[in-house]
Amino acid sequence: MKIKVLTIFPEMLEPVLHSSILGRAMEKGLLEVELINIRDYSKNKHRNTDDYPFGGGAGMVMLAQPIVDAMRAAMGENFQGRRIYLSPRGRTLNQQVVEELAREQELILLCGHYEGVDQRALDLVIDEELSVGDYVLTGGELPALIVIDAVSRLIPGVLGSEESPEDESFSTGLLEYPQYTRPRVFEGMEAPEVLLNGHHAHIQRWRREKSLEITLKRRPELLERAPLDKADRLYLEALRAREEEFNEDDPL
Secondary structure: OEEEEEEOOHHHOHHHHOOHHHHHHHHOOOOEEEEEEHHHHOOOOOOOOEEOOOOOOOOOEEOHHHHHHHHHHHHOOOOOOEEEEEEEEEEEOOHHHHHHHHOOOEEEEEEOEOOOEOHHHHHHHOOEEEEOOOOOOOEOHHHHHHHHHHHHOOOOOOOOOOOOOOOOOOOOOOOOOOOOOOOOEEOOEEOOHHHOOOOHHHHHHHHHHHHHHHHHHHOHHHHHOOOOOHHHHHHHHHHHHHHHHHHHHOOO
């Protein structure tokens, strides 16, 4: 997959992109990330990329011209992909959106700054706006890294055999089950026996039930759209009945 990032601070992204799993993916040629400095496309003699907003107000607004020119240069002649502006007013990134983006041949991510981007640039060269959560950051570089990291993990070959995305939080519609490793006993706390007996079916069922428990407790709204089978629903009913019984016994 090819991902291009339009930014005025490429130095913010470089260390992360060349480290750990992302760095290995780029070395193997599984992932190609190009950082494009928007300042290089400014026609202003001072290479400015922002100006005061029309109508007044606090802060500065990023100019349309350098963004549009940078985007058109990034697209080239045969662009086939999606152009995304990282913005708190966009649709919220979740695993379903990540899987959708991973099917694209190419992504171009625009990192905003200051009070935002001239709307005309967005109207001309952006396909959609994407938010990483209901909060405001100083710029789009960190959200861009989040998108790159999440999407790259779904590219075949990026994760090793010990790092599979299939059972992780949200991949199954549920939060992930607890994990344990050596030693078997740590500060008096013992790893669950079921994980040590080698019975694969029992382990899988234990993990599924723990995922259901954690999701019910922490993110119950996820259960409304998670793919559940009959065993899952029966187990959830038992959990809810147990919780109701506990509340009746201990009303305080």
